[in-house]
């Protein structure tokens with residue numbers, strides 16, 4: 046015997062934190078209770094005593110795997126024993142019943158309580174999966190035992206067939222009693238029509254398996270006794286990653302159509318169009334299973350003579366709904382239905398093709414099996430990783446859809462039920478390598494946490510125990526009926542009466558002594574009720590007789606009334622005809638009235654229209670009138686303004702004219718006064734006095750008085766200063782002289798001779814004495830005057846009259862600076878040279894003897910003669926003289942010349 050080096054056993058794994066998350070919808074609530082996947086291990090017995098075992102069960106939860114010599118791992122140097130811990134380990138000698146009690150019974154209880162459960166067997170080929178799940182006639186497996194326990198529990202609470210009917214979308218609907226009855230009759234007709242085939246099917250069914258239904262099973266707890274129950278089964282096969290319905294009617298095995306997996310309204314996965322059979326007993330269930338089992342793909346492999354080549358899923362669906370207040374019928378409300386499901390999955394064996402020596406179709410099957418098992422492993426692994434990952438990390442997407450197997454059971458892993466797994470182990474040494482893989486998967490699986498689903502139970506507020514009360518009442522009625530009180534059958538069910546019997550109801554069971562006592566009491570009450578009923582019935586009879594007599598009387602009266610009514614109806618008909626005729630007439634009149642009204646309306650509308658137009662016209666006229674008035678006012682006011690303005694202008698102009706005239710008059714008066722002064726000064730000596738000195742008075746006009754001269758000689762006119770107080774006042778417009786700037790004579794005089802550009806040559810030696818002069822033809826620049834060196838100014842003018850006489854005048858004056866920086870000329874002397882034309886003019890008058898001398902040839906008239914002539918000539922010469930002498934020239938540095 047070889048000694049194997051023992052390696053230390055692996056310590057048991059500590060439980061994982063339960064607050065991890067994954068992508069399951071139930072995991073959004075971290076406070077929701079969770080259950081790990083329950084993983085059990087079942088070690089089958091060795092086929093022969095010669096076989097070597099590599100598995101040893103240490104205790105009820107631990108199993109140890111020892112690598113045998115032929116194992117791959119041993120060859121690779123791994124001699125270490127491996128210890129694996131499970132929820133429970135079943136040793137080879139453990140019976141099927143024990144396995145059911147430990148593993149499946151809680152799941153059936155879940156089913157009854159409305160919770161879903163999934164149980165699958167996993168292991169290598171030939172490890173006892175099918176044996177555990179189905180068993181044989183002598184060793185019944187989990188599935189028939191589940192059905193046993195279920196029907197044992199719900200047998201008294203089953204609804205009649207077809208009360209619950211699948212809606213083909215994974216849900217159920219509730220039919221009325223009548224509809225359910227019709228369905229049952231239809232099914233009987235179908236069975237009758239297909240009698241031979243059913244007979245055949247019955248003959249084919251395994252009597253051994255059918256007999257398994259008679260096994261004793263204890264009813265389970267947790268049943269809602271006021272509910273009605275119905276059981277439905279489906280049997281599905283997943284072969285080469287396709288889903289087939291094994292219970293599909295009228296379809297030979299080879300022509301089975303693959304089904305698709307769909308999601309229902311509550312996101313639960315289901316096989317669309319799968320045959321769902323309602324079963325009322327274990328026999329029916331076994332029969333259905335047997336029917337499907339014959340279609341299941343089985344094959345012979347090297348490792349197992351009858352190896353499952355597919356995954357088979359046997360679904361038991363329990364439908365329950367509450368009864369009405371009498372506890373007799375199901376409440377007709379689809380929302381009250383609770384559906385729970387127990388899925389029993391017998392997986393195909395995991396195997397290595399090298400061991401099975403499979404080829405061709407078998408190899409393809411094996412590959413498909415391995416792929417789906419691999420996907421199952423991956424999904425569980427990702428679930429576990431997601432749960433163990435930190436809360437803020439992104440969860441891995443779980444590849445449920447990669448395989449039909451995982452896709453179908455997605456809901457279970459997402460937290461819609463409890464998941465349990467039985468790992469089947471064949472302890473023989475040849476299976477060691479595969480067993481280690483299975484163990485690793487099992488170890489990983491039990492670390493996956495599944496959120497606990499809480500079934501939604503509708504609370505309709507109905508009295509609990511009503512169904513039991515109904516049953517007690519019916520037992521009591523039946524008992525009374527058996528005792529000969531047939532009136533008891535006429536009594537209505539009165540649940541309240543049952544409740545009134547004692548405080549303990551409904552805790553006791555229906556076959557308990559308490560129930561018997563209650564039934565006896567109920568019978569007494571019912572007897573009393575029957576007696577009372579008899580009395581009441583007699584009373585009712587009398588009342589009915591009275592009522593009948595009364596009714597006959599009423600009937601007679603009724604007959605009379607009917608006759609009256611008939612005659613009234615005739616009258617009424619005549620009246621109605623008359624009324625109809627009247628109504629017709631009325632209608633005709635009404636139509637004519639309507640017509641007239643229409644016409645009237647039209648006329649009124651026309652009048653309104655015309656009135657409106659008239660009003661508009663009137664308004665227009667008024668408006669124009671107003672505008673006219675406004676224009677008138679406007680023009681009137683404008684005219685008034687214009688007149689006023691013109692008046693004012695005229696007045697101003699008149700005033701100006703008047704002022705001018707007045708000024709002219711004043712000037713004329715002044716001139717007249719001067720002229721009169723001059724005329725009066727014919728007495729020259731009295732007016733003129735010789736002024737020996739050359740002082741010149743400001744604002745005085747000097748006139749030279751010529752001495753007597755002979756004809757034909759040029760005469761030098763000596764200046765003789767004569768003060769003429771012609772303008773005693775300051776001449777208006779003349780700038781005030783700045784006397785302080787009077788220049789001294791010692792500085793020498795400098796003349797500005799201002800004359801015409803082309804003067805007539807005088808041709809005489811009599812020339813004016815202008816020492817140091819400067820001749821200019823025009824005063825373009827004021828500098829000439831403002832220049833301080835120029836102190837004298839002489840204006841030379843020549844005029845020829847119609848007789849051809851030429852008169853040359855020299856107006857002399859002082860240049861005096863003004864206060865404003867300019868200069869003014871104050872004329873204080875005038876020299877006049879008059880040259881007579883030698884040719885006598887026809888217009889010329891003969892000179893008078895008195896007065897001035899007449900020059901022969903080119904003669905020069907004296908100033909006095911000129912003056913006299915001028916004065917005798919009128920006021921024009923004097924006026925010119927005045928205007929010339931009163932001119933002041935003012936020059937400024939800013940080049941402004943003001944004359």
Ligand SMILES: Nc1ncnc2c1ncn2[C@@H]1O[C@H](COP(=O)(O)OP(=O)(O)OP(=O)(O)O)[C@@H](O)[C@H]1O
Nearest residue numbers: 089090170171172173174175176349352353393394
């Ligand atoms: N615990 C057990 N006690 C007695 N016999 C067993 C036990 N387990 C399995 N067997 C027997 O082993 C044989 C193979 O078992 P079974 O068909 O259940 O294996 P399997 O795992 O379903 O194989 P496959 O995956 O190939 O279908 C059967 O004949 C069965 O009777």
